[in-house]
Amino acid sequence: xxxxxxxxxxxxxxxxxxxxxxxxxxxxxxxxxxxxxxxxxxxxxxxxxxxxxxxxxxxxxxxxxxxxxxxxxxxxxxxxxxxxxxxxxxxxxxxxxxxxxxxxxxxxxxxxxxxxxxxxxxxxxxxxxxxxxxxxxxxxxxxxxxxxxxxxxxxxxxxxxxxxxxxxxxxxxxxxxxxxxxxxxxxxxxxxxxxxxxxxxxxxxxxx
Numbered sequence: 001x002x003x004x005x006x007x008x009x010x011x012x013x014x015x016x017x018x019x020x021x022x023x024x025x026x027x028x029x030x031x032x033x034x035x036x037x038x039x040x041x042x043x044x045x046x047x048x049x050x051x052x053x054x055x056x057x058x059x060x061x062x063x064x065x066x067x068x069x070x071x072x073x074x075x076x077x078x079x080x081x082x083x084x085x086x087x088x089x090x091x092x093x094x095x096x097x098x099x100x101x102x103x104x105x106x107x108x109x110x111x112x113x114x115x116x117x118x119x120x121x122x123x124x125x126x127x128x129x130x131x132x133x134x135x136x137x138x139x140x141x142x143x144x145x146x147x148x149x150x151x152x153x154x155x156x157x158x159x160x161x162x163x164x165x166x167x168x169x170x171x172x173x174x175x176x177x178x179x180x181x182x183x184x185x186x187x188x189x190x191x192x193x194x195x196x197x198x199x200x201x202x203x204x205x206x207x208x
Contacts, residue, residue, distance in 0.1 A: 001139075001140050001143065005138055006151060006152075006155055008138070009152055009155060010155050010159060013156050014159050014163070016130075017156075017163045018163050020193065022083060022086075022121070022197055023046040023117050023121050023160075024163065025193055025197075026042055026086075026120060027039055027042060027043055027046070027117075027165070028167040028170065029090065029187065030113060030117075030168060030171070031167065031168030031169060031170065031171030032171030033171075033187075036165075036168055036169060038110060039168040040165075040168070041111075041113045041114040042114060042164075042168075043117070043161055043164045043165060044114055045113070045114040045115060045117035045119075046118065046120075046121055046160060046164060047157045047160055049117070049118050049120075049122050049127075050121070050156050050157045050160055052121075053121065053122065053127050053128060053131055054152065055153075057131040057132050058135075058145070061128060076125045076201060076202075078123045079120070079124045079201055080198050080202045082123055086120070086194050087191045087192065087194035087197075087198060088191070089191070090190050090191030091195070138152060139152075
């Protein structure tokens with residue numbers, strides 16, 4: 001695997017990650033509601049999920065989901081249910097903008113923030129199928145696979161962390177500029193986006 005291959009992978013990965021998905025939206029809302037420090041635990045959960053997904057694909061789980069309608073549906077509907085739950089919770093929120101750095105006092109446990117982002121990612125079958133189709137294109141078959149998968153995983157995780165940090169920082173800064181009604185509006189938009197993602201996942205079909 002050459003540096004050019006890693007660069008090409010990084011470019012495609014950045015495009016995919018920068019397009020708002022569930023974990024990116026969670027980074028945005030966590031940053032706006034709880035601040036960067038607490039949001040960073042959610043980012044860590046999402047980054048861990050990157051390694052889990054890529055390891056699972058390397059071990060063949062992506063191929064199993066691609067081949068099995070039953071297991072694909074199990075993972076899919078768990079993901080749909082959880083995204084729907086998160087979206088509804090944000091829609092029901094009363095806004096959290098009247099906060100400063102003292103927001104940490106009312107933040108949820110860092111463990112719950114970590115697990116929320118991790119669970120959102122690992123219950124999305126599209127992630128497994130995406131990596132199953134995407135990663136092999138950058139693997140040199142006559143070279144050791146483990147080191148190559150590890151290099152791609154590290155590259156993807158670093159880009160993912162940078163993008164999520166940017167969204168979390170954006171959310172945190174927005175909260176300092178908007179009024180309470182603005183915070184409510186932002187949370188409504190993120191909640192609606194999560195519900196839209198849940199709907200798109202519900203309609204997503206395994207390739208035959």
